[in-house]
Amino acid sequence: MKTNDIRITLPASKSMSNRWLMINHLTGGHFRINKLSTSGDTRLLRKLLTQLEEGTSDVFYCNNAGSVARFLMPLLAITPGHFTLTGDERLCQRPMAPLIEALHQMGLRVECTGEEGFLPVHIQGGIPIRRTVSVDPLLSSQFVSSLLLIAPRMSEGISLTMTQRPTSRPYIEMTCDALRQAGIEVRRSSNGRTYYVQPFVGKPKPAVISIERDWSSASYFYTMALLRPDLRIRLLGLQLDSCQGDSATDAFFRQLGIVATEVRSPYRSAGRSITIQGGGEASKCVQFNCLDCPDLVPTFAVAAAAAKVKATLKGVSNIALKESDRMQAISTELKRMGGKVSYTAEEMTIHPADLHPTEPVHTYNDHRIAMAFAPLKLRFPDLQIEHPEVVDKSFPEFWEQFDLVLENKL
Numbered sequence: 001m002k003t004n005d006i007r008i009t010l011p012a013s014k015s016m017s018n019r020w021l022m023i024n025h026l027t028g029g030h031f032r033i034n035k036l037s038t039s040g041d042t043r044l045l046r047k048l049l050t051q052l053e054e055g056t057s058d059v060f061y062c063n064n065a066g067s068v069a070r071f072l073m074p075l076l077a078i079t080p081g082h083f084t085l086t087g088d089e090r091l092c093q094r095p096m097a098p099l100i101e102a103l104h105q106m107g108l109r110v111e112c113t114g115e116e117g118f119l120p121v122h123i124q125g126g127i128p129i130r131r132t133v134s135v136d137p138l139l140s141s142q143f144v145s146s147l148l149l150i151a152p153r154m155s156e157g158i159s160l161t162m163t164q165r166p167t168s169r170p171y172i173e174m175t176c177d178a179l180r181q182a183g184i185e186v187r188r189s190s191n192g193r194t195y196y197v198q199p200f201v202g203k204p205k206p207a208v209i210s211i212e213r214d215w216s217s218a219s220y221f222y223t224m225a226l227l228r229p230d231l232r233i234r235l236l237g238l239q240l241d242s243c244q245g246d247s248a249t250d251a252f253f254r255q256l257g258i259v260a261t262e263v264r265s266p267y268r269s270a271g272r273s274i275t276i277q278g279g280g281e282a283s284k285c286v287q288f289n290c291l292d293c294p295d296l297v298p299t300f301a302v303a304a305a306a307a308k309v310k311a312t313l314k315g316v317s318n319i320a321l322k323e324s325d326r327m328q329a330i331s332t333e334l335k336r337m338g339g340k341v342s343y344t345a346e347e348m349t350i351h352p353a354d355l356h357p358t359e360p361v362h363t364y365n366d367h368r369i370a371m372a373f374a375p376l377k378l379r380f381p382d383l384q385i386e387h388p389e390v391v392d393k394s395f396p397e398f399w400e401q402f403d404l405v406l407e408n409k410l
Contacts, residue, residue, distance in 0.1 A: 005233065006408055008221055009236050010218055010235055010395075012211040012213060013211055015067075016178070019145070020033050020211065022049075022071055023179065025049050026075070026152055026200075031204070035211045038396050039393060040065075044062065044063060059086070061087060064088050066140070067142050071149065073100075075149075075150055077109070080126070084120060084121070085123060086119050094321055095118070095139050109125075131157060132159045133161070134163050138165070138167060141169060141172050145171060148176065148179065152179070152197065153200070159194065159195075160195045167294060167315075167317075169292055170244065170293075172195075182204055184198065215245075216295055216296070216394065218238055220402075221233050221235060225276045226253065226307060227379055235275075239262065240260065245293045249299070253276075256304075256309065259277055260274050285311075287311070288314070290313050290315045297319050297348065299372045301348060304350040305337075309350075310350065312348075323365065324369060332362070361384065361386060367391050370385050
């Protein structure tokens with residue numbers, strides 16, 4: 001069946017891909033992973049896991065990949081040997097203290113060689129002394145996920161208690177779902193604060209794991225649908241009932257008049273897809289809690305500014321600790337374009353204002369800032385995005401797919 005839909009091919013989920021790479025390494029490589037993410041972060045994790053397996057170097061350089069560094073730290077800590085874990089200047093400014101403290105509780109040797117609580121660290125791998133650990137997940141859910149992922153390798157598993165409500169809880173649940181799919185027993189306490197993961201016994205049954213398409217990457221096309229309501233965009237292979245936290249994209253954009261419909265793709269290999277189109281009933285004042293989806297804050301902020309709606313985004317306290325200080329980056333770039341932004345430590349508010357183009361949009365070496373502002377080229381065709389290559393971190397094919405919308409003259 002032919003349609004006039006603009007068909008967009010999204011990358012596989014980086015978050016799911018990285019979890020399965022870790023699980024496959026820890027359980028002996030019995031799983032075949034289909035549709036692995038092509039993102040720079042996933043390629044890097046794969047390379048470093050191969051480096052660990054082959055013993056080619058004891059220095060693990062993680063560029064600016066926070067998830068890669070946080071996933072590797074506990075793994076190296078339970079692997080015999082001496083290792084250095086480090087990254088670029090920005091990564092060495094991102095918080096690691098809660099994870100390091102948790103590893104110390106387990107009797108593992110991780111020593112900061114610079115400022116306490118930050119990379120670089122020296123790790124002397126060994127056997128955990130204690131299986132019971134507590135961790136503060138407020139700054140990053142990755143602290144929790146990284147510890148849960150090593151539990152199957154521990155002789156008694158792990159009992160992990162979160163000391164407060166986590167940021168991005170859906171990503172912790174994604175980790176638990178993947179572990180269960182791999183045949184590992186995972187339970188959660190009735191109050192939701194403690195996870196119990198059992199050690200892995202025997203060998204997993206060989207299985208094929210298919211990675212979902214990435215909701216974080218889909219969010220930028222929702223902004224494009226908002227700016228071009230005359231177009232209908234089909235996001236191939238995406239599904240609304242996803243375990244990915246960034247599927248919250250749909251709930252936010254529904255308030256801005258985006259209508260999403262799940263369809264069966266005419267391409268059998270793509271399975272389910274969704275179509276999105278603007279022009280539905282929209283609110284002029286929206287509120288949204290981003291605690292479970294902080295990576296979407298740049299997208300939501302730019303979309304609200306483009307739509308000239310007042311948007312209050314709550315639960316944003318940790319976005320200053322990402323690949324860039326996203327609070328400052330969003331505010332600075334929108335204000336340069338005539339936008340009006342105010343923020344506190346806990347929330348950001350976008351106020352209605354007329355935007356104008358600026359040259360260029362600074363991206364702060366941050367893939368999500370680049371992709372969040374890119375849809376504004378639909379309104380300002382000559383708008384330039386500084387260092388467009390930064391999108392490689394999560395969506396190498398972004399500009400190719402973006403051009404399918406940009407060049408459409410329907």
